[in-house]
Amino acid sequence: MTPKPEFYPNEQPEHPLTLKSMMGAKEGNFGSLFCAGCGYGIIGQLFTKVFDKEALDPLAYPLVLGIGCYTQMVTILHHGIQKIVALHGRAPAIATGLKLANPSLKPIVMTGDGDCLGIGTNHFVHLCRRNLDCLVILFNNGIYGMTGGQVAPTTPKGYKTGTTMGPAFENTIDGVQLALAAGASHVARITIAHPRTFMKYLKTGLKHEGTSVIEVITPCVTYFGKKNVDNGGNSLASGGAMLQWIRHSTTWRNQAALLDDDELAGKYVIGEFKLDGGKLEYSEQYDQIRKRAMKSGDDGTV
Amino acid sequence: MGNVAMAEGAMAAGLQFFAGYPITPSTEVLELLSHRLPETGGTFIQMEDEIASINAMIGASLAGAKVMTATSGPGTALMAETISMAACLEIPFVICDVQRNGPGTGFVTAPHHNDIMQCKYSGNGEYEVIAFAPMSCQELFDLTIEAFNMAEKFRCPTFILSDAYLGHLHEQVRIPPAKELEARVVERLPPDRETKRFFTFRDDAGAIHIPPPPRVGQDPFPAYLFSQPHGADGIPVEKDRALEFIERICHKVTDNVDSIAMTDEYLVDDADIIIIAYGLPARVSYDVVNKARSTGIAIGLIRLVTVWPFPYEKLKQLIAGKRVLILPEMNQGMIAGEIERVMDELSRIERIPSIGDIHHPDSIMKVVKEVARKS
Known part of the structure; x- marks a missing residue:
């Protein structure tokens, strides 16, 4: 057995939320596992902050994570939340099982662009179609970060990756439009350069009854930034440069309405796209069916 | 019909959640359970594919439900990845594999016992499974109950290997009175509050113990569930203890072969x-x-x-x-x-x-x- 690392006994956590995190609560202090400039530390912190502020019951919000760099986020997320790491792309299906077996739960799915829009698109689309009461937070960094920077279905055209001969040329997939088409009842996109709005959407998503999809544009400095330059030829090899690039690549939804397709090419349109509180949620619908079936007393023998 | 006997056996064993995807020759199981489950307060869902079915199923099992899916060889192949994950996390579940001819699409209504090896060796990693091979409709009923009991006791992937002919065989089945059935069923136990041990472990004397599985929505729960070699508390262990972990999840079955087989x-x-x-x-x-x-x-x-x-x-x-x-x-x-x-x-x-x-x-x-x- 490896020896437990010794922490400095008098050291105080640098961040007040550290002690709310899983490893922080366990060890008294904990650092981030992410690369310099990565957005996942910010997302984990904002999530924990919102969850703590809203004083939600952690046992009612099980968290299902897909596979990607963000899986390491379990260490910095709220310590009370039950965390399940699914297989690559399968988190929405596990969340469906959790919710239907125990409708008092509201699963939170954390998934990446490769996880949700690559290998697990099918499950994501059908989760949205059912409008199952579930919050999906979709991290989009435009690259397969954990495996070392391969092209993702979301890699913007013209940027270099590890598995494209020259710049990426494939058309990209739009998670927000996909969720809208599939029938999710709350859909929003935001970037980590807009933390306050992200927290606002997160609060809405946690309280919304139905599928809520929040796509977050987040930087991968190590495998996207270091290989690429922005339109002006400036290096993207730092967290600051990537944040600037994200800010310049985004357009608010109301402004996007005034732009034509050429002007919108390569831009992330951010904002709240849909919030429909009246749409029937799947487990509620099934509960009605169950009540009717139990009343009918038909034993169903064939 | 064999498929009906199997579904009724599952109901008798306390089935609460079924997720499936239609595939010949197992579809009757889905059709029947889509009616039977809501009537008894359970849940039936038809998922988008077999991969989703088994994942929804293990999600429900983690939430404390007794779960099952029914499929055929091609479906079992799609499920392989998650069977392996569930074996690692020791999640109890039952898969009814109504075997059909293969390889490929094969003759979909013709039997072929070609999943004998698939059910054990399809997933990555080393793990043990329990598989029943019934030969009559009565056995499909009785052994399905037994399969659920084994899944609860040993927390490993459990299969019922039916086939296209047996699944569609019509013969008489005696369903025992409810009291007799109740006595045969092993219930899911809540997680161990005191020891906080969620996974198979060896005690100091070297004997294997299989505690009840963790339950989502209830304390205690492991810090996180991750399908990596882990200790009894669910915390992943270092590489040097991976062999010990594999031995545990295999020996819990092979050491008890006399009571299972x-x-x-x-x-x-x-x-x-x-x-x-x-x-x-x-x-x-x-x-x-x-x-x-x-x-x-x-x-x-x-x-x-x-x-x-x-x-x-x-x-x-x-x-x-x-x-x-x-x-x-x-x-x-x-x-x-x-x-x-x-x-x-x-x-x-x-x-x-x-x-x-x-x-x-x-x-x-x-x-x-x-x-x-x-x-």
Whole structure:
């Protein structure tokens, strides 16, 4: 057995939320596992902050994570939340099982662009179609970060990756439009350069009854930034440069309405796209069916 | 119908959640349960594919429900990845594999016992499974209850290996009174509050213990559930303890093979020719043994009621000194390979493969007579 690392006994956590995190609560202090400039530390912190502020019951919000760099986020997320790491792309299906077996739960799915829009698109689309009461937070960094920077279905055209001969040329997939088409009842996109709005959407998503999809544009400095330059030829090899690039690549939804397709090419349109509180949620619908079936007393023998 | 008996067996065992995807020849299970489950307060969902089905199923199992899915060979292949994950996290579940002809799409309504190896070896990693091979509708009912009990007790992937003919076979089934059934069912226990041990562990004396699984929505729960080699508390361990972990999840089954594996020995003691069979061919073989005995041939039958875990030691003793082992299998001889591992040099194996159809008793009888003549 490896020896437990010794922490400095008098050291105080640098961040007040550290002690709310899983490893922080366990060890008294904990650092981030992410690369310099990565957005996942910010997302984990904002999530924990919102969850703590809203004083939600952690046992009612099980968290299902897909596979990607963000899986390491379990260490910095709220310590009370039950965390399940699914297989690559399968988190929405596990969340469906959790919710239907125990409708008092509201699963939170954390998934990446490769996880949700690559290998697990099918499950994501059908989760949205059912409008199952579930919050999906979709991290989009435009690259397969954990495996070392391969092209993702979301890699913007013209940027270099590890598995494209020259710049990426494939058309990209739009998670927000996909969720809208599939029938999710709350859909929003935001970037980590807009933390306050992200927290606002997160609060809405946690309280919304139905599928809520929040796509977050987040930087991968190590495998996207270091290989690429922005339109002006400036290096993207730092967290600051990537944040600037994200800010310049985004357009608010109301402004996007005034732009034509050429002007919108390569831009992330951010904002709240849909919030429909009246749409029937799947487990509620099934509960009605169950009540009717139990009343009918038909034993169903064939 | 076989598929109906299996579904009713699951209901009797306390099934609460079913997620599935239609596939011939298992679809009747889905159709029936879509009605039966909501009536009893359970949940049925038809998912977008088999991968989603098994993931929804293990999600529900983690939330404390007794779960099952029904599929065929191609569906089981899609589920392989998650079977392996669930074996790692020791999540109890039952898969009904109504086997059909393969490879590829095959003849979808023809039987072929081609998932004997798939159910054990399809997923990555090393783990053990429990697999039942019923041969009648009554057994489909009874063994399904037993499969649920085994899944709860041993927390490993549990299969019922039916096939296209058995699944569509119509015959009478006796469903015992509710009280009798209740006494047979093993219930899901809540997680251990005091020890906070969620996964199989060895005590100081080296004995294996299998605690109840963790439950989402309830304390206590592991810090996080991740399908990596882990300790009893669920925290992933270092590489140097990976072997210890694999041994635990395998030995919890193989050490208990005597209490899990079921065989039926019929006229074995004085026989020098033994038929070894499972599933539908076993049913035919009882008839063959009776007929052959009436003509004075010293023949017996070992029927494997469970295929996995394979009772190597028991079979070694049973077949020691027997001259000929006849294996009528509805494949090219998958279990014959396992028998070869335990038989002595003096015995020899006669395979009788049948694919896409069940053996006619005469085809087995012909081999029995030939073998008996040569003695």
